[in-house]
Amino acid sequence: MIKPAKRLEHFNEYFFSERSRYIKSLIEEGKDVINLGIGSPDMAPSEATIASLHQSAKSPKNHGYQPYNGTSTFRKAISLYLFETFGVSMNPETEILPLMGSKEGILHVSMAFLNYGENVLIPELGYPAYQSVTKMIGASTIRYKLDENWEPDWDYLENLDLTNVKMLWLNYPHMPTGAPGSIEVFEKAVEFGIKHDILICHDNPYSLVLTPKPISIFKVKGSREVCLELHSLSKSHNMAGWRVGWITGSAELIKSVHTIYSNVHSGMFKGLQEASAEALTNSASWHKERNAVYAKRRDLAFALLDKLKCTYDKNVSGLFVWGKLPKESPDAMQVSSDLLNQKHIFVTPGNIFGSRGNRYIRISLCASEQLFNQALKRI
Amino acid sequence: MIKPAKRLEHFNEYFFSERSRYIKSLIEEGKDVINLGIGSPDMAPSEATIASLHQSAKSPKNHGYQPYNGTSTFRKAISLYLFETFGVSMNPETEILPLMGSKEGILHVSMAFLNYGENVLIPELGYPAYQSVTKMIGASTIRYKLDENWEPDWDYLENLDLTNVKMLWLNYPHMPTGAPGSIEVFEKAVEFGIKHDILICHDNPYSLVLTPKPISIFKVKGSREVCLELHSLSKSHNMAGWRVGWITGSAELIKSVHTIYSNVHSGMFKGLQEASAEALTNSASWHKERNAVYAKRRDLAFALLDKLKCTYDKNVSGLFVWGKLPKESPDAMQVSSDLLNQKHIFVTPGNIFGSRGNRYIRISLCASEQLFNQALKRI
Numbered sequence: 001m002i003k004p005a006k007r008l009e010h011f012n013e014y015f016f017s018e019r020s021r022y023i024k025s026l027i028e029e030g031k032d033v034i035n036l037g038i039g040s041p042d043m044a045p046s047e048a049t050i051a052s053l054h055q056s057a058k059s060p061k062n063h064g065y066q067p068y069n070g071t072s073t074f075r076k077a078i079s080l081y082l083f084e085t086f087g088v089s090m091n092p093e094t095e096i097l098p099l100m101g102s103k104e105g106i107l108h109v110s111m112a113f114l115n116y117g118e119n120v121l122i123p124e125l126g127y128p129a130y131q132s133v134t135k136m137i138g139a140s141t142i143r144y145k146l147d148e149n150w151e152p153d154w155d156y157l158e159n160l161d162l163t164n165v166k167m168l169w170l171n172y173p174h175m176p177t178g179a180p181g182s183i184e185v186f187e188k189a190v191e192f193g194i195k196h197d198i199l200i201c202h203d204n205p206y207s208l209v210l211t212p213k214p215i216s217i218f219k220v221k222g223s224r225e226v227c228l229e230l231h232s233l234s235k236s237h238n239m240a241g242w243r244v245g246w247i248t249g250s251a252e253l254i255k256s257v258h259t260i261y262s263n264v265h266s267g268m269f270k271g272l273q274e275a276s277a278e279a280l281t282n283s284a285s286w287h288k289e290r291n292a293v294y295a296k297r298r299d300l301a302f303a304l305l306d307k308l309k310c311t312y313d314k315n316v317s318g319l320f321v322w323g324k325l326p327k328e329s330p331d332a333m334q335v336s337s338d339l340l341n342q343k344h345i346f347v348t349p350g351n352i353f354g355s356r357g358n359r360y361i362r363i364s365l366c367a368s369e370q371l372f373n374q375a376l377k378r379i
Numbered sequence: 380m381i382k383p384a385k386r387l388e389h390f391n392e393y394f395f396s397e398r399s400r401y402i403k404s405l406i407e408e409g410k411d412v413i414n415l416g417i418g419s420p421d422m423a424p425s426e427a428t429i430a431s432l433h434q435s436a437k438s439p440k441n442h443g444y445q446p447y448n449g450t451s452t453f454r455k456a457i458s459l460y461l462f463e464t465f466g467v468s469m470n471p472e473t474e475i476l477p478l479m480g481s482k483e484g485i486l487h488v489s490m491a492f493l494n495y496g497e498n499v500l501i502p503e504l505g506y507p508a509y510q511s512v513t514k515m516i517g518a519s520t521i522r523y524k525l526d527e528n529w530e531p532d533w534d535y536l537e538n539l540d541l542t543n544v545k546m547l548w549l550n551y552p553h554m555p556t557g558a559p560g561s562i563e564v565f566e567k568a569v570e571f572g573i574k575h576d577i578l579i580c581h582d583n584p585y586s587l588v589l590t591p592k593p594i595s596i597f598k599v600k601g602s603r604e605v606c607l608e609l610h611s612l613s614k615s616h617n618m619a620g621w622r623v624g625w626i627t628g629s630a631e632l633i634k635s636v637h638t639i640y641s642n643v644h645s646g647m648f649k650g651l652q653e654a655s656a657e658a659l660t661n662s663a664s665w666h667k668e669r670n671a672v673y674a675k676r677r678d679l680a681f682a683l684l685d686k687l688k689c690t691y692d693k694n695v696s697g698l699f700v701w702g703k704l705p706k707e708s709p710d711a712m713q714v715s716s717d718l719l720n721q722k723h724i725f726v727t728p729g730n731i732f733g734s735r736g737n738r739y740i741r742i743s744l745c746a747s748e749q750l751f752n753q754a755l756k757r758i
Contacts, residue, residue: 002578002605004635005494014641017447024446044439053650054433060423064745065619067403068396100479100622100644107643115384116495116517132642138495138517199381226381240444242648243479256383262393263511264486265479269621271432272648366443 011132015352023346034375036301036363037346039175039319041238043293045279046286049237052278056271066267069258070098070246077277078231078246085208086216094251097258098268098276102205102232102245105257106133108264109228109247112256113199114139114166121160121168123152125176125353127203130169139166143354150179154188167199168192172215173206176353176362178316186217193226199253202229205245206318208236210291210298224250228257235319237279238290244268244276294319297365300372304363307379308335319366322350325359332358343378390511394731402725413754415680415742416725418554418698420617422672424658425665428616431657435650445646448637449477449625456656457610457625464587465595473630476637477647477655481584481609481624484636485512487643488607488626491635492578493518493545500539500547502531504555504732506582509548518545522733529558533567546578547571551594552585555732555741557695565596572605578632581608584624585697587615587666589673603629607636614698616658617669623647623655673698676744679751683742686758687714698745701729704738711737722757 012018016038026033044050056062069075075092082088082096090096099105106129114120116138122130124143134141142160145153152170170189172181186202193200200217207214217227232245247257301321305312310323329335332349339345348364350357367375391397395417405412423429435441448454454471461467461475469475478484485508493499495517501509503522513520521539524532531549549568551560565581572579579596586593596606611624626636680700684691689702708714711728718724727743729736746754 002492002576002632004638005490005492007494008491008635008638011638011642013638014447017637017641020446038444040443042440042443044442050436053436057429057432061421063423063617063620064419064421065417067399068393103645104643111384111515112387113381113384115386129642136490136639136642197381238442241442241646243645253381256387258396259383259387259390259392260515262396263390263508263515264483266482266622267620269651 007136007138010135014132015128019346023340026340026344031344033340033344033346034367034371035346036367036375037348038366039235039364040240040366041235042366042368043238043290045238046282049239049275049279049282053271053275056274062270066270066273068262068265068267070096070268071270071273074098074273074277077280078248081280082216082248085214086219088216088218090218090248091251095254096246096248097254097261098244098246098273100245100265100268101234101243102203102230102247103129105230105245105247106130107136108257108260109201110134110137110139111260117164118166119164121157121165121198123169123171123174124355125150125350125357126169126171127175128352144168150174150177151181151185152189154192157192162196162198165196165198167201169201169203170217171203173209173211173317175206175318176320176348176350176357176360177322178313178318178320180211180315180317181215183215183219186215186220186223189217190220190223190227194222198226200227202227204229205232205235207231208287209317209319210294211317218248228253233276233279236287237282239276239279242272242276244272294365297367297369297372300369300376301363301365304372304376304379307376308361310361319364321363321365323361323363325361332361335361345375345378386515386517389514393511394507398725402719405719405723410723412719412723412725413746413750414725415746415754416727417745418614418743419619419745420614421745421747422617422669424617425661428618428654428658428661432650432654435653441649445649445652447641447644447646449475449647450649450652453477453652453656456659457627460659461595461627464593465598467595467597469597469627470630474633475625475627476633476640477623477625477652479624479644479647480613480622481582481611481626482508484609484624484626485509486515487636487639488580489513489516489518490639496543497545498543500536500544500577502548502550502553503734504529504729504736505548505550506554507731523547529553529556530560530564531568533571536571541575541577544575544577546580548580548582549596550582552588552590552696554585554697555699555727555729555736555739556701557692557697557699559590559694559696560594562594562598565594565599565602568596569599569602569606573601577605579606581606583608584611584614586610588696588698589670589677590696597627607632612655612658615666616661618655618658621651621655623651673744676746676748676751679748679755680742680744683751683755683758686755687740689740698743700742700744702740702742704740711740714740724754724757
């Protein structure tokens with residue numbers, strides 16, 4: 001019998017993978033499930049994005065392998081977008097590497113920098129893939145404390161045994177809590193990275209969703225020495241299914257990621273790259289309109305949290321709201337299961353982001369007002 | 380300074396990644412390079428394939444995350460295709476996992492089954508990514524001997540120290556030599572895998588290109604116990620740039636690959652899946668026409684080998700011809716460099732597939748007859 005590798009003992013199938021299957025089975029039984037779980041935009045990309053995909057795919061010349069590091073056109077479009085959106089200048093030839101979604105970037109960065117047995121600092125709470133991927137490649141995870149604003153507790157971090165710590169994951173706007181972060185947080189992170197020779201990997205997929213002003217860690221002086229940043233079109237451009245993102249940082253750090261990447265992948269479909277370059281030129285009003293829709297839904301999500309007697313912070317960015325369960329309530333997993341099985345409403349239990357999430361639930365804004373109103377009626 | 384992981388000392392940037400950049404720089408200097416290197420089909424997918432992509436991308440509902448294990452429609456199309464093409468029955472629910480190209484499958488399979496320090500048998504010669512990926516995850520490579528027909532030398536394999544050997548890579552039609560393989564080779568592989576409890580991973584991307592009859596390892600009794608098979612639309616359906624493939628095998632083995640996959644990826648764009656399902660229904664005459672084009676080019680490639688005084692086997696399958704350099708010639712790397720720099724013709728040096736390839740060159744059939752004729756004139 002062929003045994004799976006031991007690494008599979010340390011993590012499970014991705015939570016949403018297993019849960020989506022269960023929800024699908026409920027729907028097939030005829031249950032009208034309202035899915036407020038995953039952050040999968042229900043709105044479409046801009047019309048010009050789709051038109052660009054069509055245009056590119058029509059050409060018989062666009063179906064062969066593309067450059068391992070993305071087309072020059074796409075990298076230039078990314079560079080311009082980073083400058084216009086965040087005010088940072090990244091060289092399209094050497095400092096930007098397109099990826100098939102930023103999620104896979106977690107693996108490639110980990111492969112490029114982590115040795116067996118080295119330690120990685122992961123926010124408690126944080127995106128589950130940081131932890132599973134770290135374990136997957138034989139490195140060790142240390143969950144670090146966030147303070148009451150869901151920002152890193154730097155005193156706590158400074159007092160940790162940092163021997164053998166190679167990398168720290170950071171993510172603002174923060175998922176799942178929606179804490180917006182700030183340039184000050186990034187400054188402290190860069191200082192910490194330089195002081196302890198620790199790679200700071202900032203995961204930035206929510207930067208345009210309900211944020212007053214998008215921020216990048218590369219606005220901070222010295223950041224190129226120790227930082228990488230992941231970006232994604234999934235949330236900001238309604239292209240979650242397309243699997244398009246990129247990683248940016250100094251030429252030297254990107255080169256290591258690219259060495260891994262070129263041995264594992266063979267580039268990205270030209271049509272997806274050309275359409276993505278087009279998407280990056282979406283107008284300010286396109287983004288404003290999208291945010292206006294999410295803002296309305298967010299009010300309904302708050303109303304839903306009220307009905308569930310949850311408390312919450314209204315000053316949140318990103319695609320989710322984050323509610324603290326009342327004292328008398330069972331834990332998050334139970335609440336999520338009960339809502340799904342009894343009311344056919346799926347909300348994400350906070351514990352999948354770390355044990356501190358046991359008393360929280362996360363509601364996605366990726367459902368229409370009509371669905372939110374239905375959900376409100378059901379509770 | 381942030382140091383790259385030690386694994387990067389054991390392999391380099393992928394050969395074609397580095398070489399493509401150099402070729403691009405020559406073209407930018409105005410050199411008219413004829414690229415007979417990589418197997419990137421220059422012909423287009425079927426018209427229905429492109430139309431299906433357009434149709435799917437038009438719908439505003441098709442841009443969110445897709446199932447981690449692919450859409451049910453695509454998996455069913457794959458299952459039907461496997462049955463009609465190879466006569467094998469694989470369950471679309473549990474035995475098929477769509478991938479973003481079969482190249483990335485090498486990583487996912489290795490992650491799912493290999494522990495740190497375990498050994499992997501890799502054909503000498505073979506696809507370079509088997510070796511780099513094995514090293515990437517901290518397993519060890521043992522290159523195994525192929526006989527004079529480029530088939531595994533089973534006596535040699537039986538006499539190896541097989542302690543700690545977990546997996547064997549197999550690939551027919553064989554790349555780079557074009558050896559067609561046979562059911563008998565697969566039978567021996569399955570017997571070997573069962574006897575020694577070794578996972579046999581068969582990489583099958585060339586099965587429809589210039590083969591008399593496509594064959595799958597799953598035609599062999601007992602194969603489900605120890606085998607996985609990778610498939611790709613890159614070569615057979617002119618979709619190399621699209622990055623679409625799949626892995627198939629028993630539910631138990633696929634489950635382990637899927638656990639890795641769901642933690643690293645978030646599914647594949649629906650448009651690509653729907654178009655790929657359409658591509659799998661390409662008619663027999665579509666495939667016949669494509670092969671007719673390659674057959675004509677193959678004759679020109681043989682003529683090119685004649686001009687270079689190479690010897691070769693005419694009974695080859697797949698997208699390449701494979702020529703042995705004459706005794707007086709410098710080694711493959713030198714020949715390839717000289718041809719590129721002096722004649723602006725790129726052919727792949729055989730040594731990148733293993734040291735036994737030092738005296739061979741590989742010519743891709745992915746260039747028009749006109750380009751082959753130009754190349755013939757230049758030499």
